[in-house]
Amino acid sequence: HINTLKGKGYAPAEQNKEVWHYNGPFHIETGEPLYEMTEEDYSDISLNYLLDKMKKDPAVVAITSGTPTVMGFTEDKRKEAGKQFVDVGIAEETAVALASGIAANGGKPVYGVYSTFVQRTYDQIAQDLCINNSPATIVTFCGSVYGMNDVTHLGLYDIPMMANIPNLVYLAPTTKEEYLAMLDWSIEQNEYPVGIRLPGGSVISDGKEITKDFGDLNKYEVTQKGSKVAVIGLGTFYGLGKEVAEELKKVTGTDATVINPYYITGIDAELLEELKKDHDVVITLEDGILDGGFGEKIARFYGDSDMKLLNFGLKKEFLDRYDVAEVLKENHLTKEQIVEDIMKFI
Missing domain, CATH: 3.40.50.970 (Thiamin diphosphate (ThDP)-binding fold, Pyr/PP domains)
Incomplete structure (x- = not known):
């Protein structure tokens, strides 16, 4: 067993081990953070x-x-x-x-x-x-x-x-x-x-009263009804999904269906089947790697149909000290890039 002493040689860290277990950028003279976190998390x-x-x-x-x-x-x-x-x-x-x-x-x-x-x-x-x-x-x-x-x-x-x-x-x-x-x-x-x-990024609070019974497993919610294109935005990327729908409307005039799936572990087969009636393309957005992820479950459901599937997420790789905006762009996860990909199929 090794007893580690974090912060050895830096007085603020030695004096307050718990706070300094992890720390963001700080003023070395005082130990005070460079950026104050005032938002609710x-x-x-x-x-x-x-x-x-x-x-x-x-x-x-x-x-x-x-x-x-x-x-x-x-x-x-x-x-x-x-x-x-x-x-x-x-x-x-x-x-x-x-x-x-x-x-x-x-x-x-x-x-x-x-x-x-x-x-x-x-x-x-x-x-x-x-x-x-x-x-x-x-x-x-x-x-x-x-x-x-x-x-x-x-x-x-x-x-x-x-x-x-x-x-x-x-x-x-x-x-x-x-x-x-x-x-x-x-x-x-x-x-x-x-x-x-939990979602990444800043906390979003819309004041909406949630009456959904989560025990009724794998029931997604259609938050905007449209046709031709359905956008399934999981967790953090639900917001991106709404932005994609707005951009698609602006560029092509198409009103997309927007879906909040809630459940990562299961599919809403009834809803996905219903989309076949008036949709040509379904896209999935997930804040994680695509391999073995949520989008693949949806793609597998539509595998024997004529539905076009586009899965958006991150490629499998070890990233290090990355810039989020750069990673999103590299993985075709800006609203403009996603709309450009969708337009190839509508």
Whole structure:
């Protein structure tokens, strides 16, 4: 065993190890950040929801594996949560096994984890959680091209990993309101292990009341009805999907159908079949790698039909310290590039 001391030789880091576990750009003289983060983020949202839920229900337990602030649990908030907060240390396998055991015994565990660390506990998600069908909740943070961008911490691979394990329901909210509705449903239901993949980028809050029953699995939502072209925008890229529809209308006059699929792990066969009646092209947009991803499930459904399919996402590669705008352009993920590709088929 090696005991590491991070920040050796830099006084602010030595004096406040937790805050300096990870840090963005800072003034070296003072240790103060170069950029102040004042916007609400999903850590804040998760913390406020869970603390309130804990007070009302002693069965709710928040779990972390060495990154307590992933869900906003700073030292003072951990004290407030008391025994309803568990940090297992840097042991993601233990976290998932613990969550499965708590759920199997009637508890309501919520495990918050950065997408990049899901790979460390793939065995436990499959073996301990999903084979036993334990109704625990995994909240995946920074699973996005907009997340951490160094090669050892990429969050682009969780969809192929998590979306292909039997029994797991993996959800993709697009807004704060959808996330909280999914989280509440997941905690209270006792039929499925559930993952929730948080959107990348800034938090979008539209104030919309969510009445959807997420237990009615794999039912997508048509948010704009059109014809000829259907745009299925998953999670973070639902917003891009709306932009594509607007650009397509401007360039070609075509009113596209826009769909929020919600579910990463399943397809809405009834809706996809219905699209065959008045659509020629279906495009999918996902904030992750294409290989083994969401779009391939849709493409497979249409494989024996005349429907044209275009899957947009990221190619499989190890990126490092990348510029998001450049990566999006390289992967044909600007609205102009996508519309240009669509126009080849309409």
